[in-house]
Amino acid sequence: xxxxxxxxxxxxxxxxxxxxxxxxxxxxxxxxxxxxxxxxxxxxxxxxxxxxxxxxxxxxxxxxxxxxxxxxxxxxxxxxxxxxxxxxxxxxxxxxxxxxxxxxxxxxxxxxxxxxxxxxxxxxxxxxxxxxxxxxxxxxxxxxxxxxxxxxxxxxxxxxxxxxxxxxxxxxxxxxxxxxxxxxxxxxxxxxxxxxxxxxxxxxxxxxxxxxxxxxxxxxxxxxxxxxxxxxxxxxxxxxxxxxxxxxxxxxxxxxxxxxxxxxxxxxxxxxxxxxxxxxxxxxxxxxxxxxxxxxxxxxxxxxxxxxxxxxxxxxxxxxxxxxxxxxxxxxxxxxxxxxxxxxxxxxxxxxxxxxxxxxxxxxxxxxxxxxxxxxxxxxxxxxxxxxxxxxxxxxxxxxxxxxxxxxxxxxxxxxxxxxxxxxxxxxxxxxxxxxxxxxxxxxxxxxxxxxxxxxxxxxxxxxxxxxxxxxxxxxxxxxxxxxxxxxxxxxxxxxxxxxxxxxxxxxxxxxxxxxxxxxxxxxxxxxxxxxxxxxxxxxxxxxxx
Ligand code: ATP
Ligand code: MG
Numbered sequence: 001x002x003x004x005x006x007x008x009x010x011x012x013x014x015x016x017x018x019x020x021x022x023x024x025x026x027x028x029x030x031x032x033x034x035x036x037x038x039x040x041x042x043x044x045x046x047x048x049x050x051x052x053x054x055x056x057x058x059x060x061x062x063x064x065x066x067x068x069x070x071x072x073x074x075x076x077x078x079x080x081x082x083x084x085x086x087x088x089x090x091x092x093x094x095x096x097x098x099x100x101x102x103x104x105x106x107x108x109x110x111x112x113x114x115x116x117x118x119x120x121x122x123x124x125x126x127x128x129x130x131x132x133x134x135x136x137x138x139x140x141x142x143x144x145x146x147x148x149x150x151x152x153x154x155x156x157x158x159x160x161x162x163x164x165x166x167x168x169x170x171x172x173x174x175x176x177x178x179x180x181x182x183x184x185x186x187x188x189x190x191x192x193x194x195x196x197x198x199x200x201x202x203x204x205x206x207x208x209x210x211x212x213x214x215x216x217x218x219x220x221x222x223x224x225x226x227x228x229x230x231x232x233x234x235x236x237x238x239x240x241x242x243x244x245x246x247x248x249x250x251x252x253x254x255x256x257x258x259x260x261x262x263x264x265x266x267x268x269x270x271x272x273x274x275x276x277x278x279x280x281x282x283x284x285x286x287x288x289x290x291x292x293x294x295x296x297x298x299x300x301x302x303x304x305x306x307x308x309x310x311x312x313x314x315x316x317x318x319x320x321x322x323x324x325x326x327x328x329x330x331x332x333x334x335x336x337x338x339x340x341x342x343x344x345x346x347x348x349x350x351x352x353x354x355x356x357x358x359x360x361x362x363x364x365x366x367x368x369x370x371x372x373x374x375x376x377x378x379x380x381x382x383x384x385x386x387x388x389x390x391x392x393x394x395x396x397x398x399x400x401x402x403x404x405x406x407x408x409x410x411x412x413x414x415x416x417x418x419x420x421x422x423x424x425x426x427x428x429x430x431x432x433x434x435x436x437x438x439x440x441x442x443x444x445x446x447x448x449x450x451x452x453x454x455x456x457x458x459x460x461x462x463x464x465x466x467x468x469x470x471x472x473x474x475x476x477x478x479x480x481x482x483x484x485x486x487x488x489x490x491x492x493x494x495x496x497x498x499x500x501x502x503x504x505x506x507x508x509x510x511x512x513x514x515x516x517x518x519x520x521x522x523x524x525x526x527x528x529x530x531x532x533x534x535x536x537x538x539x540x541x542x543x544x545x546x
Contacts, residue, residue: 024056034267045307060089216245297520297535345382361409397450
C-alpha cells in the first residue's frame with residue numbers, strides 16, 4: 001500500500017484526530033441490477049482499503065430500493081466477485097431490510113412539517129421545478145396539514161393509490177439554487193414484487209432519501225461515492241439531520257469515477273450485450289465485469305494493484321486500457337509458469353538425432369523457488385513459421401538457411417536444408433543439432449543470439465485459443481455511442497500446438513506461452529480439448545507519457 005495518503009484518508013485522519021470518529025466504518029453499496037465491473041473494483045478498493053488501513057469496518061449493503069430491476073442472481077455474483085477480489089465484508093445488509101426505518105423517518109418528517117403528499121404527476125413536478133436561473137413554483141399540495149399528509153401517506157402504503165398517482169415530497173426550498181433541494185420526491189407508489197420483501201410494500205423510497213438513512217442507521221462514518229453525487233450532498237445532510245440521527249453522522253465524500261478507454265462502465269449497456277446475445281454472458285472473457293476479467297485471466301492482485309496505482313482524485317479522467325494490461329502483465333510475469341506453444345507450426349526434421357529424451361525446463365525464472373518440468377525432445381518438432389526466414393532481413397537472430405538458433409531448454413539447431421511447396425512457401429526444414437549444445441551443459445562453443453520455442457511433433461496437443469480484443473472500437477470522428485462502436489472482431493478462435501504438460505492444467509490456471517503472451521485455461525475446456533483465453537500479449541503498449 002502506498003505511503004502517500006489520498007484526500008479521503010486526510011479527511012479520515014483529521015476526523016480521528018479531532019475525536020469526531022473513533023472507529024472508521026465504510027460501506028460498499030451496489031444496486032443488485034447487474035454484475036460488478038472494473039469501475040466497481042475502484043470503489044471496492046477504496047472502501048475496503050480504508051477498512052484494512054484503519055482497522056475499521058466495511059459493510060456490504062445491497063442498495064435494493066428499486067424492485068423492478070433487481071435479481072438474486074446479481075446478489076450472488078456480487079458476493080462472489082468481492083470475495084474473489086480479496087475483500088471480506090463485516091455486515092451483509094440489504095437496504096430493503098430498513099424499509100420500516102425509512103417509513104418511520106418519512107412519518108417523522110411529515111410530523112415535523114417537512115414532508116407532504118403531492119398528487120402531481122412526474123411531468124408536473126418537473127415543469128414546476130424551475131431551472132438553474134429560475135426558482136421553482138411551489139406545489140399546490142405543499143400546504144396540506146400534517147394530519148392530512150399522515151392519512152394520505154398511510155393510504156399510499158396501504159395500497160389505496162395506483163402507481164404514479166401520489167408521491168411524498170420533502171418540504172425544503174423551491175427557490176434553492178441547488179435543484180436537488182427543491183422539494184425532492186422521497187417516496188413513490190409502485191406496486192411491484194421485491195426480490196427480498198415480496199409484496200409487503202407498494203411504496204418505495206427514492207435513492208436520495210434512502211441512502212443517507214441506510215448509512216446513518218448502520219453507523220457509517222464515511223460514505224464514499226462518485227462525483228455525480230456532489231450536488232446531492234446538501235440533501236444527504238438534510239435527511240440525516242432532520243431525521244435526527246445521533247452523532248457522529250455519516251459524511252459523504254465524493255471521488256472521480258474510473259473510466260478506461262474502450263471499456264464499458266455501464267451495467268445497463270453490459271446487460272444489453274448479454275440480453276442481445278452479443279457476448280457469451282456476464283462473464284464472457286471480453287466483458288469488463290469482474291467475473292469476465294477473472295475468466296479472462298486477470299489476477300485479482302493485478303486489479304488491486306491497478307486501483308492503487310491510478311489513485312483517488314476529484315478530477316474526472318480516462319485511464320488507458322493499456323495501463324490495466326500492464327499491471328496484469330507485471331503480476332503474471334512474476335507468477336505465471338512458462339510453457340511452449342506454436343501457433344503457426346512449421347515441421348522440422350532433425351537428421352542427426354535418434355530416439356527421444358526428457359529435458360528438464362524451468363517453469364518460471366522469476367519465481368522465488370524455481371521449479372522444473374519435463375519436456376520430451378525427438379527428431380520431429382514444430383517451430384513457429386514466424387521464427388524462420390527464407391530471406392532474412394539484416395540482424396535476423398532467428399532461424400534462416402544455414403543459420404543457427406537455440407531451441408528453448410534443448411539444443412542449438414542448424415538449418416541444413418529447406419523443402420518448399422510448389423507455390424514457393426516453406427514446407428518443412430531439414431535440420432541438425434549442434435553436438436554438445438544441450439541447454440545448461442553447452443560445451444559446443446557455438447554462439448547464438450536467438451532462442452525460440454518449439455513443440456515435439458510426437459506428443460504435442462492441439463489446443464483452442466480465443467484471441468480477444470476490446471468490445472469497443474476506438475472513438476472515431478467523435479462517435480462515442482457504445483451502440484455504434486461494437487467491435488465485431490473482438491473474438492477470434494484459432495488453434496495451436498502445445499506441450500502436453502498443459503493436460504494437467506486446472507481451469508483458471510494461467511501460463512505464459514513463451515514469446516507470445518499470457519493465457520488462461522477456460523472452463524469451456526472438455527476432455528481432450530483445452531480452450532485458452534488470451535489474457536495479454538507480452539508487449540507493453542502502455543506509454544506513461546501519453
Ligand atoms: P452503473 O452506472 O454501472 O450501473 P452504478 O453506479 O449505478 O453503476 P452501483 O451498483 O450503484 O452502480 O455502484 C456501487 C458503488 O460503486 C457506488 O458507490 C458507485 O459510486 C461505485 N461505482 C460505480 N461505477 C464506478 C466507477 N466507474 N468508478 C468508481 N466507482 C464506481
Ligand atoms: Mg447506481
